[in-house]
Amino acid sequence: MSNHLEAKMGDIADTVLMPGDPLRAKYIAENFLENPVCYNKVRNAFGYTGTYKGHRISVQGTGMGIPSISIYAHELINDYGAKKLFRVGTAGGMSPDVHVRDVVLAQGSTTDSAIIHNTFGGGIYYATLSDFGLLDAAYHAAKDMQIPVKVGNILAEDRFYNDEMDRQKLVDYGVIATEMESAALFLIAAKYHVKALSVLTISNHLVTGESTSPEERETSFNDMIKVALEAAIAD
Numbered sequence: 001m002s003n004h005l006e007a008k009m010g011d012i013a014d015t016v017l018m019p020g021d022p023l024r025a026k027y028i029a030e031n032f033l034e035n036p037v038c039y040n041k042v043r044n045a046f047g048y049t050g051t052y053k054g055h056r057i058s059v060q061g062t063g064m065g066i067p068s069i070s071i072y073a074h075e076l077i078n079d080y081g082a083k084k085l086f087r088v089g090t091a092g093g094m095s096p097d098v099h100v101r102d103v104v105l106a107q108g109s110t111t112d113s114a115i116i117h118n119t120f121g122g123g124i125y126y127a128t129l130s131d132f133g134l135l136d137a138a139y140h141a142a143k144d145m146q147i148p149v150k151v152g153n154i155l156a157e158d159r160f161y162n163d164e165m166d167r168q169k170l171v172d173y174g175v176i177a178t179e180m181e182s183a184a185l186f187l188i189a190a191k192y193h194v195k196a197l198s199v200l201t202i203s204n205h206l207v208t209g210e211s212t213s214p215e216e217r218e219t220s221f222n223d224m225i226k227v228a229l230e231a232a233i234a235d
């Protein structure tokens with residue numbers, strides 16, 4: 001048991017998929033894992049462990065935003081020994097190069113969160129990066145499955161409703177999409193020397209206004225999950 005998870009030691013696999021939405025954790029467990037067992041219902045942050053092609057994998061809902069994912073990442077690593085963490089989440093397109101339903105691999109995450117300053121103090125603007133091995137595995141897994149992916153710098157912002165953010169400037173500097181967790185996941189993974197990657201699907205576009213129907217969302221979610229699972233067993 002940890003502060004926020006009721007799983008026993010050994011209930012959670014080394015590799016964990018981490019969707020923000022706990023119901024997406026249930027969906028992944030029921031549709032992609034063999035023999036899934038629910039190990040957590042605390043706060044309805046559902047967590048399951050099962051197997052994928054014979055490999056033990058867990059899926060843990062993390063809630064929305066940096067404070068929430070930080071709690072689950074910390075406890076999965078420190079209380080349960082997780083070694084490979086894959087965020088699987090939705091993101092808003094920012095660059096004209098990405099479109100709804102695209103799968104995005106986050107090479108790194110820019111952030112407006114105070115976690116960087118709170119960790120390093122003034123003057124250090126630490127670049128939070130995904131693990132290159134997982135990124136490489138995901139990129140090649142997607143290629144093998146003929147799922148197109150975009151790779152790049154994303155934004156993990158503290159506010160979903162954020163009129164003050166100069167998104168055009170970030171796009172000019174190569175940021176392609178926005179979500180609310182990856183910088184914290186990468187920072188915590190770096191601190192504890194474990195691997196992390198975010199595999200995202202573009203659910204809406206902040207500039208063009210494109211959005212997805214529920215059926216389209218399901219297909220692109222499935223692509224994102226397949227990429228994460230294949231990368232998980234390849235690396």
Ligand SMILES: O=P(O)(O)O[C@H]1O[C@H](CO)[C@@H](O)[C@H]1O
Pocket residue numbers: 019020021063064065088089090091160179180181
């Ligand atoms: O779809 P999930 O994984 O929740 O991710 C995105 O969706 C939420 C905002 O709607 C934030 O958590 C954001 O990062």
Ligand SMILES: O=c1cc[nH]c(=O)[nH]1
Pocket residue numbers: 090091092093160178179180203204206
């Ligand atoms: O954080 C997010 C997630 C999806 N779409 C957005 O616009 N923002």
